[in-house]
Amino acid sequence: MAKKEKKKPVRTAIVLFSLFLFIGALFLKAVNNGESGKEKFSQTFSKEEIPESLIPIYKEAAEEYEVSWELLAAVHRVETVFSTMDELESPAGAIGHTQFMPCTFIGWGYPGCEDEEKGNLDIPKSTLTDMSVINKYGGYGVDGNGNGRADPYDIEDAVYSTANYLAANGAADGKEKKAIFQYNQADWYVEEVLAYAEEYEKHYVAVKNKEYDLHN
Known part of the structure; x- marks a missing residue:
């Protein structure tokens, strides 16, 4: 009597194929969630809306560094959707309300930064926010609220630091496009920031109903 054909290889193949499809679906879901994360938060504000509480900070920093508050x-809108993102740290290592690389904030002369291509060195917060260290190494961090420290997680310090950076890289001389490109060297980024800035210059709406913690 001939032996019956074994079905195990076929069943195993079906199970493996199903598992492959399941893992693939999970992967695609994770990728899509990562890509749509900022879009989800972007929907919190229409293109002309700005949180009312932030406008005085933008204007004060802009006046100090002779750049456009818009x-x-x-x-700020493009980087963290006015700080409404769940996390204020990017996968690349940028930190805070306006997403500074640590070495840019403290200064590229800081020990170890010269070995970091993108500047995402792990620097203790007590050192990163120390104005004497920032001044020593030529960083862009600024004490915007007058408490003696420059903290990228403090909204005033972050906005003043961004104003400082943009001004030093051309915005104070009318070279906004150049300054924005230095902030993030991607053409799409420059176009997006300029589009929002132009929208705010034409017409903006100050909104009161957006509540979030600006001081982590």
Whole structure:
């Protein structure tokens, strides 16, 4: 009597194929969630809306560094959707309300930064926010609220630091496009920031109903 054919290889193949499809679906879901994360938060604000509580900070920093306050608002909008993102740290290592790389904030002369291509060095917060260290190494961090420290997680310090950076890279001389490109060297980024800045210059709406913690 001939032996019956074994079905195990076929069943195993079906199970493996099903598992492959399941893992693939999970992967695609994760990728889509990552890509749509900022879009989800972006829907919190229409393109002309700006949180009312932030406008005085933008204007004060803009006056101090002779840049457009609408430009500061636009950078903040594009970077963290006015700080409404779940996390204020990017996968690349940028931190805070306006997404500074640590070495840019403290200064590229800081020990170890010269070995970091993108500047995402792990620097203790007590050192990162120390104005004497920032001044020593030529960083862009600014004490915007006058408490003696420059903290990228403090909204005033972050906005003033961004104003400082943009001004030093051309915005104070009318070279906004150049300054924005230095902030994030991607053409799409420059276009998006300029689009928001132009929108705010034409017409903006100050909104009161957006509540979030600006001081982590």
